[in-house]
Amino acid sequence: xxxxxxxxxxxxxxxxxxxxxxxxxxxxxxxxxxxxxxxxxxxxxxxxxxxxxxxxxxxxxxxxxxxxxxxxxxxxxxxxxxxxxxxxxxxxxxxxxxxxxxxxxxxxxxxxxxxxxxxxxxxxxxxxxxxxxxxxxxxxxxxxxxxxxxxxxxxxxxxxxxxxxxxxxxxxxxxxxxxxxxxxxxxxxxxxxxxxxxxxxxxxxxxxxxxxxxxxxxxxxxxxxxxxxxxxxxxxxxxxxxxxxxxxxxxxxxxxxxxxxxxxxxxxxxxxxxxxxxxxxxxxxxxxxxxxxxxxxxxxxxxxxxxxxxxxxxxxxxxxxxxxxxxxxxxxxxxxxxxxxxxxxxxxxxxxxxx
Amino acid sequence: xxxxxxxxxxxxxxxxxxxxxxxxxxxxxxxxxxxxxxxxxxxxxxxxxxxxxxxxxxxxxxxxxxxxxxxxxxxxxxxxxxxxxxxxxxxxxxxxxxxxxxxxxxxxxxxxxxxxxxxxxxxxxxxxxxxxxxxxxxxxxxxxxxxxxxxxxxxxxxxxxxxxxxxxxxxxxxxxxxxxxxxxxxxxxxxxxxxxxxxxxxxxxxxxxxxxxxxxxxxxxxxxxxxxxxxxxxxxxxxxxxxxxxxxxxxxxxxxxxxxxxxxxxxxxxxxxxxxxxxxxxxxxxxxxxxxxxxxxxxxxxxxxxxxxxxxxxxxxxxxxxxxxxxxxxxxxxxxxxxxxxxxxxxxxxxxxxxxxxxxxxxxxxxxxxxxxxxxxxxxxxxxxxxxxxxxxxxxxxxxxxxxxxxxxxxxxxxxxxxxxxxxxxxxxxxxxxxxxxxxxxxxxxxxxxxxxxxxxxxxxxxxxxxxxxxxxxxxxxxxxxxxxxxxxxxxxxxxxxxxxxxxxxxxxxxxxxxxxxxxxxxxxx
Numbered sequence: 001x002x003x004x005x006x007x008x009x010x011x012x013x014x015x016x017x018x019x020x021x022x023x024x025x026x027x028x029x030x031x032x033x034x035x036x037x038x039x040x041x042x043x044x045x046x047x048x049x050x051x052x053x054x055x056x057x058x059x060x061x062x063x064x065x066x067x068x069x070x071x072x073x074x075x076x077x078x079x080x081x082x083x084x085x086x087x088x089x090x091x092x093x094x095x096x097x098x099x100x101x102x103x104x105x106x107x108x109x110x111x112x113x114x115x116x117x118x119x120x121x122x123x124x125x126x127x128x129x130x131x132x133x134x135x136x137x138x139x140x141x142x143x144x145x146x147x148x149x150x151x152x153x154x155x156x157x158x159x160x161x162x163x164x165x166x167x168x169x170x171x172x173x174x175x176x177x178x179x180x181x182x183x184x185x186x187x188x189x190x191x192x193x194x195x196x197x198x199x200x201x202x203x204x205x206x207x208x209x210x211x212x213x214x215x216x217x218x219x220x221x222x223x224x225x226x227x228x229x230x231x232x233x234x235x236x237x238x239x240x241x242x243x244x245x246x247x248x249x250x251x252x253x254x255x256x257x258x259x260x261x262x263x264x265x266x267x268x269x270x271x272x273x274x275x276x277x278x279x280x281x282x283x284x285x286x287x288x289x290x291x292x293x294x295x296x297x298x299x300x301x302x303x304x305x306x307x308x309x310x311x312x313x314x315x316x317x318x319x320x321x322x323x324x325x326x327x328x329x330x331x332x333x334x335x336x337x338x339x340x341x342x343x344x345x346x347x348x349x350x351x352x353x354x355x
Numbered sequence: 356x357x358x359x360x361x362x363x364x365x366x367x368x369x370x371x372x373x374x375x376x377x378x379x380x381x382x383x384x385x386x387x388x389x390x391x392x393x394x395x396x397x398x399x400x401x402x403x404x405x406x407x408x409x410x411x412x413x414x415x416x417x418x419x420x421x422x423x424x425x426x427x428x429x430x431x432x433x434x435x436x437x438x439x440x441x442x443x444x445x446x447x448x449x450x451x452x453x454x455x456x457x458x459x460x461x462x463x464x465x466x467x468x469x470x471x472x473x474x475x476x477x478x479x480x481x482x483x484x485x486x487x488x489x490x491x492x493x494x495x496x497x498x499x500x501x502x503x504x505x506x507x508x509x510x511x512x513x514x515x516x517x518x519x520x521x522x523x524x525x526x527x528x529x530x531x532x533x534x535x536x537x538x539x540x541x542x543x544x545x546x547x548x549x550x551x552x553x554x555x556x557x558x559x560x561x562x563x564x565x566x567x568x569x570x571x572x573x574x575x576x577x578x579x580x581x582x583x584x585x586x587x588x589x590x591x592x593x594x595x596x597x598x599x600x601x602x603x604x605x606x607x608x609x610x611x612x613x614x615x616x617x618x619x620x621x622x623x624x625x626x627x628x629x630x631x632x633x634x635x636x637x638x639x640x641x642x643x644x645x646x647x648x649x650x651x652x653x654x655x656x657x658x659x660x661x662x663x664x665x666x667x668x669x670x671x672x673x674x675x676x677x678x679x680x681x682x683x684x685x686x687x688x689x690x691x692x693x694x695x696x697x698x699x700x701x702x703x704x705x706x707x708x709x710x711x712x713x714x715x716x717x718x719x720x721x722x723x724x725x726x727x728x729x730x731x732x733x734x735x736x737x738x739x740x741x742x743x744x745x746x747x748x749x750x751x752x753x754x755x756x757x758x759x760x761x762x763x764x765x766x767x768x769x770x771x772x773x774x775x776x777x778x779x780x781x782x783x784x785x786x787x788x789x790x791x792x793x794x795x796x797x798x799x800x801x802x803x804x805x806x807x808x809x810x811x812x813x814x815x816x817x818x819x820x821x822x823x824x825x826x827x828x829x830x831x832x833x834x835x836x837x838x839x840x841x842x843x844x845x846x847x848x849x850x851x852x853x854x855x856x857x858x859x860x861x862x863x864x865x866x867x868x869x870x871x872x873x874x875x876x877x878x879x880x881x
Contacts, residue, residue: 140790164388188794196776197794198381214790227666230653232646233779235532236360236382237655237722242647242666249647249667258722259360259655265381266791267779273788274645275670279629281642282671292630292640297672297682300639304597305686307622307638311595317575321585321593324545325600325676326537328643329651329663331699332676333536333543334551335691336599339680340579342569343689347547347556347579348593351540352780353532354499354582354867355606 007073014069022064022075023051033077034086034115036206037152038065041261042161048152050089050115054079061085083119090116091125096175098130098147099123106208108221112150113207129175139188141197141213141270149209151177155201162263167195179209197266203254204262212251214273219245228255231268232327236260238268249275308344317345324351356657357527357738358491359724364389366525368487370480372400372422372511373497373871377407378776380531380656383493396487398480400425401497402771403801403843404836413480416838417470419769419872420501420758425477426510427458427755428466430517432481434458439485443519447743450750454513457752469755485518489525495533496773500871502759505864509751516748522739532656534780535646539654542710542725543703547579552707568706571689581866583607583859590619597683598625599676600643604632605781608859608868609824610852626679629783632849642673649675651696652718654725658735660713661722758872759860762840766822766874768806771843772857773870778847785847798848799832802877805839807831810879817880820844822873825855828880842877846870 003018007025014029021044026033036048046066053064054076061082064075076082093112101107115121136144151170156179159167167187171180181193188195202210226241239257242249252272254262274280284300285292295303311319322344324336333351340349363369363386377384384407391397391410398413399405400422408414417425433439434455444451463474484490492515498507508530515521515528532538544551554561556576566574585593586603596617607613617623617636625637634640648669654660669675674682677696684691693699697715704710709725712732717723723734739748762769777795778785785791800818802810812818814833819826820842829844829851837843846853858873 140793162385162389164385164392196377196381225666227664228662229646229664229666230535230655230661232535232784234380235534235537235656236380237535237653237657237659237661238382239661244666247667258661259657259659260382263382263385266777267785270790271779271785271788272647273790274628274784275647275667277629277787277789279787280645280670280673281628281630281634281640282673283642284672285630285637285640285642287638295639297674300641301679301682301686304624304639304641304683305688307624308595308597308683309687311621315592315594318577318579319592319594321580321589321596323582323585323596323598323601323603324540324543326534326540327600327646328540328676329536329649329696330539330543330654330660330703331651331696332599332680333540333545334699334703335677335680335684337544337551338569338691339597339684341544341550341556341565341574342571343684343687343691345575347575347577348585349545349579350547350582350585351537351545352534352582352601352603352606353537353541353546354865355603355870 005069005071007069007071007075009075010077016069020069022053022067022069025069026064026075026077031077033064034111035065036111036150037154039154039157039204042154042157045153048150050086052082052085053077054082086115087119087121090119090121093150094121094123095126095128096130097123100148100208104148104208105211105216106221110208111206133178136186137213138186139197141266142187142199142202143211143213143216144187145209145211146178148207149179150207151179152206153179154204154206155179155210158200158204163198163200165194165196167193168201197270198264199266199269200263212270214270215243215251218250219243224250226253231264233267233271238264240264240268242272312344318348320344320346320348322346322349324349326351326353356529356531357521358525358529359657359736360386362525362737363387363491363493364393366390366395366489366491368396368398368483368490370398370400370484370490370492371407372492372494374493374495374531375401375403375405375407375773376493376531377405379495379533379774381776383531396483398483402838402841413476415472415476415480417472419771419841421470421755422498422501422507423503423510423753424461424466424469424755425472426514427461428463428470428477429481429484430454430458430514431461431466432463432478433485433517436482438482439517440519444517448516448748448750450752454750454752457754484514484520489523490518490520491526491529493529493531495531497871499865499867500869502860502862502869503756504862504867506753506756509753513750516750522737522741524737527737530656536653538656538658539652542654547581551703552709565706583861583866583868586613586616589616594620595622596620596624598623598633600627602631602633602781602783604636605846605849605852605854608854608857608870610854611825612859626676628673629787631781631783641679642671643679644669644673644675648673649677649696651677652700652715658724659722660710660718660725662715662718759869760858760872760874762874766876768875768877769841770820770822770856770873770875771841771871772846772853773843775845775847778845780847782847782849786849797830798844798851799830800877801834801837801843802831803835803837803839803841804833806877807833810877812879819878819880820853820856820875821878822856822858822875824858827851827853827855842875
């Protein structure tokens, strides 16, 4: 039996299992605490300190993501001291952040932007040096703008702890700290970086530092409708969100899949472009004198039915072969099996499981 | 898979055979890496130095086509050293004595001669697999795409039963399936000898059940042809074919012959989202909607049934495949119509015990792993917990069988084919994404530096790969991933149709072609 502890958060009594952090206890009670570096799936560095709270008797304002809830603990998540600390934290981050919300692809889905708005923090509190890193966009999948990075390190931990590729880490110290592959290599230098372009780093970036390249300029986050579906590639069955705007798929983003969580591979995350490729077949075709000619559905279907019936009548049902598909749905494979066995009357049905 | 994907991360010993997991199943690769990070031992059986082989504590770099000998050798050590699970063997299996007798001659030294794997490595891996609390075997086409593919699979199941490493969490025999719904296509009876749910067509009661449900007098009892047999019979006993979402011109072995056979049909209709190499040979091409344009379900490699949801309208005049099949059936004189794929699933559930409790309504709440026989059944995480499908697990003693075509003086090298991380199957989709094919635009032939030196080939030089059946040209990539005498490439590039070269010899039981071994010669293109 797991022991419980009861604490008081902003005057509300909250009972949680022992070992729960103050942040998790607040979440369970529906009380908002901002976070940058915290992620429930990843290890807890307690680094960004935006989640600080006030606990009377504590030495300073502790980070709620790494502070364990204890019996009788009293927590204030929005006291004047807490608000001031968070505002200063945001002011320092904004002092070295590009003023690019107008065109930033993460506009509308950026924690820095959200918290600045929430706490009324503007950009000009501190003046100082600003980074001017070149934007890394020499691969077709991911754009890295390290000028926008707030060094929360979630991408590093996602790559290490979930993906297991250890592509990136912090380099240098202080103002010069940067998230980078070994020796300053780009992701695209795969011999050095070991990057496989799964994009799982992008899925946890809370700001505009990491973006899906093909989604840039294709739609504001609030214009996008997300439809959760199953990946069409290998047999793992990852789930993801198709991002749709104006009837067009403009990207793929992580959801919380039963098999994959938020993790995807390069094909699942970046391989959706075929959907709207100009080579897509858009009308039935009938071959006449060796050339394909566009046809109506009625013409095509009646020709298919006529020819299949003719083969069946002349040579028997086993003169027809049906290849179903490992790409299409269960429902469609079931219907192909029904078509072969009930309608045509043959067991000549197979698909490419062997290939 | 007997187990679930998530369970791999908690295995103590992972034995992979013929799976380039990090490239072909990256998300399962993640689970392997997580297990290793937690202290699991990873042993990789593969002729190539794949990324997972680099991570492994043991890389058993066997000669292509010697898997049975290796698995028998592992069993030999385990029996010889008394490490097998006597309780499990006694209670859950039969024919152990015959198995023991067969593997007796596969001593580590003998197996080392056949496979090229050091005898001491065989001993260590055998001990590790047998002694670990939870050992699991993962395999893919490196096991099945041989003329002895079925026997290769037998040899993996023999090992798991010998140690009782099956029927429990994180411990089993797990084929990793390569296509989004290859599991579902099999589950749904897109196979020549079974109805949906693997109900044999040879059983009269099954035929009566389906005939009644489908409102026809009878359904046929004669076993059908497999894909390879169908294509071979094209123009002979097969006069017409209806091909849905398949591209045998690129995916089947001995491609020149495939093209010739499909061309000799009286009538070919192909239904696809692109004008594939196969569709180009068709008399009628029907434009299908992609996965983003329709509702339905896919079943993954761990038997998990999940929703596919319509996100956009079908492109142009294309239609979802299920609607097209209904139109054809109706035009052929058998009216077929459904309001939605959800209704088709309701019909599937009534006829398929393993899917009996699966409906779209339930899947909207959470995915379900079959067997899920009833509406209140939670689904099944791992199989064979208390009994095997046939009751007791049967040891299938199997002997080493050399590949159909071995290297000789004229064709001195072995060609093996597979997949690349950035591409999928025949490339129909991944060559048209605006991203994957941009990053990985050209196919190449992996060749060992020693072989390249002999041929005077430098990295990037164009080479010709020639077999008794055909030839292709592509760039060479000097690589330590392959051993001397072995070359490797994928079948995912229309401009490198490697299946013109591969051997159509098939496993007599599964009819899977031997893509992993054929004899070739490699020449520099001057």
